[in-house]
Amino acid sequence: MESPSDAPASAPSGTTPGLMGPATILPRCATGIEGLDNILEGGIPRGNMVLVAGSVGTGKTTLSLEFLVRGAERGERSLFISVTEASSKLIQNLSTFEFFRRDLIEQGSLVFVDLPVIYDRLGLGEEELTGEEIDILIRTIRDLVRSLGAQRLVLDSLTSVCYRIRKDEQIRDFMLRLGQELNELGCTSLLVSEIGPNPARYSLHGVEEAIVDGVILLWNTRRFGDILRVVQIVKMRGTSHSRAQYVLELTPIGILMAPHLKGGREGGP
Numbered sequence: 001m002e003s004p005s006d007a008p009a010s011a012p013s014g015t016t017p018g019l020m021g022p023a024t025i026l027p028r029c030a031t032g033i034e035g036l037d038n039i040l041e042g043g044i045p046r047g048n049m050v051l052v053a054g055s056v057g058t059g060k061t062t063l064s065l066e067f068l069v070r071g072a073e074r075g076e077r078s079l080f081i082s083v084t085e086a087s088s089k090l091i092q093n094l095s096t097f098e099f100f101r102r103d104l105i106e107q108g109s110l111v112f113v114d115l116p117v118i119y120d121r122l123g124l125g126e127e128e129l130t131g132e133e134i135d136i137l138i139r140t141i142r143d144l145v146r147s148l149g150a151q152r153l154v155l156d157s158l159t160s161v162c163y164r165i166r167k168d169e170q171i172r173d174f175m176l177r178l179g180q181e182l183n184e185l186g187c188t189s190l191l192v193s194e195i196g197p198n199p200a201r202y203s204l205h206g207v208e209e210a211i212v213d214g215v216i217l218l219w220n221t222r223r224f225g226d227i228l229r230v231v232q233i234v235k236m237r238g239t240s241h242s243r244a245q246y247v248l249e250l251t252p253i254g255i256l257m258a259p260h261l262k263g264g265r266e267g268g269p
């Protein structure tokens, strides 16, 4: 039987291995969104799977797309898997932002894939996915990421995928396996989670948020009649980070963030 003590017997007296010495900084995947990178000590720890949760219009898709565009600009192959919106329409919307570069798509650094097309090709029906079909889905996403050498992935949205995986234990298994596959491939991922305006949790089933490495929460709030977008990092494994609220602005040059001054605040997430 193993010793219950954490310290190996050979540890020199007066030292506690693991508790002393400089902390290790894990390699980062810079989001390219300056405000986020500043509060994340340079970016999301590489290989993390992160939930981007918020209600409609809070900027989830825009934030995720900027993360990919900035990655592609740095030479990291970036993959967007679209579930609800046709990617052609997304690209059309994206082209109203100055930070978007169509050439990134033309040169293959930024790749869009429509999940319904994949479902069709795999012969997966409209209904709840069986255990075997969930396996196929995980393998398909893994193979896509692997064959493209994608270092960044966005799934927009995880909620739409989870509508078809209805049992909590199957969601848990799907998330754990997907997270593991992506982490092994060194791929950092954002999974979009659509939630209501006053959510009790950050995801459809509540299971998802426990498994992911991070949760970035977005919400709308009213101040003096205006609707502001607010962002907060609720959780991020592998780094220390601010948990303060920041006002998020979607501007033509990309997302800008500023500390949220709470005077006159009327609402929360």
Ligand SMILES: Nc1ncnc2c1ncn2[C@@H]1O[C@H](COP(=O)(O)OP(=O)(O)O)[C@@H](O)[C@H]1O
Binding pocket: 054, 055, 056, 057, 058, 059, 060, 061, 062, 063, 093, 096, 097, 250, 251, 252
């Ligand atoms: N070119 C643009 N410049 C600034 N804001 C934009 C632009 N295009 C869209 N938006 C804003 O983005 C919002 C949509 O955000 P989106 O990222 O799609 O939200 P979500 O995915 O959370 O529903 C729109 O309601 C609009 O306010």
Ligand SMILES: [Mg+2]
Binding pocket: 060, 061, 062, 156
């Ligand atoms: Mg969206």
